[in-house]
Every structure is written in C-alpha cells, then in structure tokens.
Amino acid sequence: MSALLEIRHLSIGYRTDGGLLRAVDDVSLTVPAGQTVGLVGESGSGKSTLALAVTRLLPSPPAEMLGGAILFEGRDLLNATTQELQAIRGGQIGYVFQEPATSLNPVYTVGTQLLEAIHLHTPHRGAAATEYAVDLLTRVGMPDPAQRLRAYPHELSGGMKQRVMLAMAIAAQPKLLIADEPTTALDVTIQVQILQLLQRLQDELSLSLLFISHDWHLVESLADSVGVMQTGRLVEFGPRDVVLRQPTHPYTRHLLQSVPAVPWLEGP
Amino acid sequence: MADPRLLELRDVTVTFPVRAGPWRRVAGQVRAVDRVNLSVASGESLGLVGESGCGKTTLAKVAAALLKPSSGEVWFEGERLSAMTGSRLRQMRRRWQLIFQDPANALNPRFTVRQAIEEPLIIHRLDGTVADRRNTVAALLDKVGLAETFADRLPSELSGGERQRVVIARALAVQPRLLICDEPIASLDVSIGAQMLELLRDLQRREHLSYLFISHDLRSVASMAHRVAVMYLGAVVEVASTEALFRVPWHPYTELLLRSAFQPLSAQGVAGGEAPSALHLSSGCRFRARCPLAEQICVDQEPALIPKNPPYEPALRLAPPSVGLAQGSASPRLVACHKRP
Numbered sequence: 001m002s003a004l005l006e007i008r009h010l011s012i013g014y015r016t017d018g019g020l021l022r023a024v025d026d027v028s029l030t031v032p033a034g035q036t037v038g039l040v041g042e043s044g045s046g047k048s049t050l051a052l053a054v055t056r057l058l059p060s061p062p063a064e065m066l067g068g069a070i071l072f073e074g075r076d077l078l079n080a081t082t083q084e085l086q087a088i089r090g091g092q093i094g095y096v097f098q099e100p101a102t103s104l105n106p107v108y109t110v111g112t113q114l115l116e117a118i119h120l121h122t123p124h125r126g127a128a129a130t131e132y133a134v135d136l137l138t139r140v141g142m143p144d145p146a147q148r149l150r151a152y153p154h155e156l157s158g159g160m161k162q163r164v165m166l167a168m169a170i171a172a173q174p175k176l177l178i179a180d181e182p183t184t185a186l187d188v189t190i191q192v193q194i195l196q197l198l199q200r201l202q203d204e205l206s207l208s209l210l211f212i213s214h215d216w217h218l219v220e221s222l223a224d225s226v227g228v229m230q231t232g233r234l235v236e237f238g239p240r241d242v243v244l245r246q247p248t249h250p251y252t253r254h255l256l257q258s259v260p261a262v263p264w265l266e267g268p
Numbered sequence: 269m270a271d272p273r274l275l276e277l278r279d280v281t282v283t284f285p286v287r288a289g290p291w292r293r294v295a296g297q298v299r300a301v302d303r304v305n306l307s308v309a310s311g312e313s314l315g316l317v318g319e320s321g322c323g324k325t326t327l328a329k330v331a332a333a334l335l336k337p338s339s340g341e342v343w344f345e346g347e348r349l350s351a352m353t354g355s356r357l358r359q360m361r362r363r364w365q366l367i368f369q370d371p372a373n374a375l376n377p378r379f380t381v382r383q384a385i386e387e388p389l390i391i392h393r394l395d396g397t398v399a400d401r402r403n404t405v406a407a408l409l410d411k412v413g414l415a416e417t418f419a420d421r422l423p424s425e426l427s428g429g430e431r432q433r434v435v436i437a438r439a440l441a442v443q444p445r446l447l448i449c450d451e452p453i454a455s456l457d458v459s460i461g462a463q464m465l466e467l468l469r470d471l472q473r474r475e476h477l478s479y480l481f482i483s484h485d486l487r488s489v490a491s492m493a494h495r496v497a498v499m500y501l502g503a504v505v506e507v508a509s510t511e512a513l514f515r516v517p518w519h520p521y522t523e524l525l526l527r528s529a530f531q532p533l534s535a536q537g538v539a540g541g542e543a544p545s546a547l548h549l550s551s552g553c554r555f556r557a558r559c560p561l562a563e564q565i566c567v568d569q570e571p572a573l574i575p576k577n578p579p580y581e582p583a584l585r586l587a588p589p590s591v592g593l594a595q596g597s598a599s600p601r602l603v604a605c606h607k608r609p
C-alpha cells in the first residue's frame with residue numbers, strides 16, 4: 001500500500017502582532033492511495049491550515065512554513081514550482097473548502113465558475129463541457145442541474161452552494177480530494193447521497209480522501225483511519241476502529257463523550 | 269393570560285423569480301416557503317429541520333424581518349410587523365437577532381472582533397463609556413469561550429469555529445428576546461458545540477430567551493428544542509414535541525430523516541430518484557416521488573397543510589428540553605400526510 005500523500009513533521013506558523021502562532025506543530029500523517037483519512041479535532045486546532053498547506057494555498061505572510069515535508073506521489077510540494085502547484089491544484093488534488101460562500105465568486109453564475117474549472121483541468125469543450133457540468137451537478141444531487149447553471153451563488157441555499165463546490169472539486173477526477181467539512185451544510189438525507197457518491201468515486205477512480213469533519217457519525221461511516229488534532233498537534237492517529245473504540249488520548253475520549261445523546265433513540 | 273406567542277408566522281409564503289435563458293429572463297417562480305404557520309412561545313425553543321434548500325434560511329430571514337413575505341403575516345409580541353412604522357421596527361429589531369448560517373459572510377472583514385461586537389451596541393445606543401464597552405466585549409467573549417486577546421483580531425485571523433463564536437457574542441450583545449439560529453454550531457467541534465448549546469440553554473433558563481433553532485444535526489436539535497417542525501420543499505410537514513417526534517416519526521419524510529441520521533451508512537438503501545425540486549412541484553403531495561407509502565390519493569390531492577393558529581399550546585415547562593417536559597405534556601402533533609393524519 002503506497003502513500004499518495006505523506007506529511008512529515010510539518011509545522012506552520014502565523015505571524016501576528018502578538019508574535020508567532022504555531023497553528024500546526026510537528027504533524028506527520030499518511031493518506032494511502034484509495035483510502036480515506038478523517039481528521040477531527042478542536043475548533044482552531046489547525047485542521048484547515050494543514051489542509052490548505054498541502055498545495056501551498058496559505059498566503060504568506062502571515063503564514064510561514066516552519067519545517068517538514070509534504071510528499072505527493074513522492075514529490076515534495078514544499079519545493080515545487082508555482083506552475084507545478086497550479087497544475088496540481090484542482091487537477092490531481094481537488095478541494096472542497098470549509099466555507100462555500102466565500103469560495104464561490106458572487107458576481108459569476110454557477111455555470112461560469114464550473115465551466116472554468118472544467119476548461120482548466122479537463123479536455124471537455126463547448127457543448128460537451130456544458131453537458132459534463134450538468135452531469136457533475138446531477139451527480140452531487142443538485143435539483144434542476146441545467147437550470148442552476150444560470151443561477152448566481154446568492155440564489156442558492158447553503159447546501160446547494162456546497163454541492164457546487166463538490167462538483168468543481170471532482171471535475172478533474174482528482175487523485176486526492178481534500179474536503180474541509182464537505183457536508184456540514186447539508187441535511188442528512190443528502191449527506192448520505194454525497195457519502196455514497198464519494199464511496200463510488202473512490203471505487204471508480206481510486207480516489208483518496210482527506211476529510212475534515214466534526215461529525216463522528218460521518219467519520220465512522222467513511223474513514224479508514226482517523227487523526228485527532230488539538231492545539232496544532234496531532235494527538236492521535238490510527239485505524240478508525242481503534243481510535244473510536246479504544247482511544248488512547250484523553251482529548252479523543254473527551255470529544256467522543258461530547259456528542260449529544262438522544263435519550264429516546266439510541267439504537268435504530 | 270396574554271398570548272404566550274412571541275413570534276408567529278401566519279400563512280407565510282415566499283416566492284423568488286426563477287431566471288432562465290441567456291438573458292436570465294424571469295421564467296417562473298419558486299415557492300421557497302409555502303403557506304407556513306408556526307409560532308414560538310416566550311421561553312421556548314422551536315427546532316426547524318429539513319432538506320437542504322427546503323426554505324429554512326428563507327423562513328429565518330422572514331422571521332427576522334430581513335425579507336418581506338410574498339404573502340402572509342409575521343407577528344412579534346402581538347404586533348404585526350408589516351403594520352409597524354419604520355421607527356417602531358427599528359426599535360423592535362433588537363428584540364430578535366439572527367445568527368447566520370455562514371459565519372464568513374456575517375462578519376465585516378475590515379472590522380476587528382471588538383468593532384464587530386460593539387457595532388450593535390452603538391446602533392442601539394447601549395454603548396455607555398469606552399470602559400463600559402470594553403467590559404461588555406470582554407464579558408461577551410468570555411460567555412462564548414474566547415479570551416479577550418481575540419478582540420483585536422480580524423475575521424481572517426480566526427478559524428471557522430472562532431468566527432462563529434464571535435457572531436454569537438455579537439448577537440447576545442443587545443440582549444434579544446428571540447435568537448434565530450441558522451446552523452449555529454455546524455462549524456464547531458463537538459466539544460465546543462456542546463458548550464455553545466449548554467450556553468444557549470443556560471441563557472434560556474436565566475433570561476427566558478426563545479430560540480428558532482435551525483440545524484441539520486438532529487442530535488443538537490433533540491437536545492435544544494421543546495418542539496420540532498419538519499420542512500420539506502417549502503412546507504412544514506410535521507410539528508410535534510421533540511420527544512414524540514424522535515420516538516415515533518409520523519410523516520414519512522421525518523422517518524427518512526431519522527433513519528439517515530442514526531443508522532450506519534452501510535444500512536442505508538441506495539439513495540435514488542431525482543433530487544427534489546421546489547421549481548417543479550408535482551401535483552398532490554410534495555413528498556410523493558420519494559414516499560414509500562404513496563398511493564393514488566397522494567397523486568390526486570395535496571394533504572392539508574399545518575393550519576393557522578393550531579389548536580395546541582406549546583408543551584412548555586422550561587425544564588431543560590431533553591429532560592423534563594416529556595411525560596404527559598406532549599402536545600398533539602400535526603402532520604401533513606394523507607395516511608398519517
């Protein structure tokens with residue numbers, strides 16, 4: 001089992017007025033080809049910072065790489081050229097960002113933005129590109145996909161925007177999908193559809209997935225291995241069942257216990 | 269006793285124009301909210317759940333007087349919003365606050381955390397001296413679990429969850445009676461999310477605050493809400509006390525929702541069928557394309573929607589929602605379904 005993505009001793013800081021803030025502190029983790037790694041943890045613990053760092057999406061300043069390596073198919077992305085990185089972003093590595101509203105441009109229609117991704121990273125052109133765009137929106141469960149191509153982001157609900165982001169991220173059939181809370185704005189029945197879609201893509205394209213979530217139910221459904229972050233550190237990393245059933249770190253146990261119980265309904 | 273209802277929506281409908289073709293001409297109307305009747309009593313939490321795109325945020329905006337309904341009425345403390353003068357409405361606006369779904373858009377990127385929290389204080393002339401304001405901001409940040417050192421940061425320097433806590437702190441600044449929370453904790457980790465819910469429940473106990481609580485996370489709804497309303501394609505299809513709804517869902521959509529949330533992915537059927545659309549509502553029941561119980565009558569006739577002034581009063585004894593409340597006091601539930609009336 002070869003590692004598609006390997007992060008070694010990565011540390012990232014932010015320059016602030018109050019000095020250097022170590023947002024990611026000596027983190028090492030591996031995403032094997034075709035597998036899913038779930039990343040959970042404290043709010044503000046550096047999950048998004050880590051995710052964005054993989055293809056160097058963090059603006060510097062204020063972000064600073066303090067050390068470590070990010071190997072994608074064996075190549076260190078910290079030494080990659082700007083052109084190489086541009087080809088990889090949205091090409092071999094797709095992203096779903098945490099806040100869909102800020103990653104869609106409000107002045108362009110959904111279609112314009114989706115077609116731009118298709119033009120940049122796939123051979124589809126003209127009518128075939130439009131057809132592919134509709135196909136992508138259908139796959140992510142968008143109601144009235146052809147109609148929605150002409151919609152502006154503000155005309156879509158939160159969950160619909162998130163589905164557009166997901167469609168853009170899988171447009172190029174990436175090898176690795178980095179999804180930062182990809183389904184938080186979606187209702188559970190749509191979540192199930194998206195998860196099934198991700199699993200299907202995983203089988204069809206041997207897609208690997210690094211996904212960040214606050215939802216243990218999701219992590220349990222999807223992840224092969226699980227990492228837990230707290231204040232910049234990866235405090236636990238291992239196979240899903242071990243982390244969920246026999247967590248070693250107290251913070252993991254604390255997180256697992258924080259899930260609100262539904263007294264009337266445990267069990268089916 | 270006076271009408272216990274703080275907020276009341278009567279037959280509220282919201283339509284948006286749908287544009288199509290290269291020139292984006294108006295080609296039709298989408299009913300984002302369809303004849304909705306709901307009320308929130310003083311001190312009550314009403315949960316609102318439903319499909320993505322079913323109209324929850326639109327309804328929240330109507331309730332917060334940020335959007336005028338196409339038809340229907342919104343009443344707050346016995347006054348009709350559309351009958352209020354501009355100055356009265358401005359005066360009333362601090363009595364409710366809306367916590368938006370998307371924390372990134374809710375904060376002005378050029379305002380520091382301190383400025384963001386001070387802004388509503390200044391608008392509503394609650395500001396006092398500079399020292400008062402400093403203390404208020406520090407106290408509010410503390411309430412949401414942020415150190416005072418965050419006050420001088422910009423939104424771009426915060427994580428998603430930190431931003432959402434600032435949004436909550438700002439909403440609390442004007443001491444509202446009703447908080448309309450649209451996915452308030454979706455971006456928080458479970459531990460801080462649980463703390464925020466505890467904070468909201470605590471504020472409710474101490475200050476008799478009411479909530480309209482919108483969430484996809486049924487667990488937090490179960491722990492927050494006294495009653496739950498379920499929406500599907502613009503309409504409310506079921507209203508019941510939280511316990512009744514979770515124990516025995518009546519509407520087939522509610523049933524599907526609970527199954528999706530609480531059963532492992534491997535136990536779910538393959539989700540099939542067309543994605544539901546408010547643009548093309550079929551005749552009869554709006555859920556029939558996905559409903560396992562659908563029969564001819566569901567094609568021929570739309571089931572009666574939840575009526576105005578429903579004949580129940582909220583089962584509301586202000587115990588923490590997930591404890592007390594339940595036994596015996598369960599209010600009759602209302603369901604918009606031919607087969608589960």
Ligand SMILES: Nc1ncnc2c1ncn2[C@@H]1O[C@H](COP(=O)(O)OP(=O)(O)OP(=O)(O)O)[C@@H](O)[C@H]1O
Nearest residue numbers: 014023043044045046047048049425426427428429
């Ligand atoms: N541009 C920035 N300048 C300064 N500090 C920042 C900046 N961006 C993020 N931070 C800080 O870095 C830390 C990590 O942030 P990050 O967004 O990676 O957290 P996260 O784990 O994704 O949290 P969440 O679950 O809330 O989204 C936080 O404490 C945040 O305040």
Ligand SMILES: Nc1ncnc2c1ncn2[C@@H]1O[C@H](COP(=O)(O)OP(=O)(O)OP(=O)(O)O)[C@@H](O)[C@H]1O
Nearest residue numbers: 155156157158159284300320321322323324325326
């Ligand atoms: N300004 C607008 N113009 C046109 N259509 C709109 C507008 N705002 C919302 N809609 C449509 O109204 C419907 C309801 O949207 P709304 O945002 O209320 O859904 P929601 O229940 O909050 O969904 P989510 O759970 O995904 O946030 C959707 O079909 C959406 O596309």
Ligand code: SF4
Nearest residue numbers: 553556559566605606
């Ligand atoms: S009215 Fe018919 S189609 Fe609609 S939910 Fe009830 S049984 Fe299903």
Ligand SMILES: [Mg+2]
Nearest residue numbers: 047048098428
């Ligand atoms: Mg994040």
Ligand SMILES: [Mg+2]
Nearest residue numbers: 157158325369
């Ligand atoms: Mg919404």
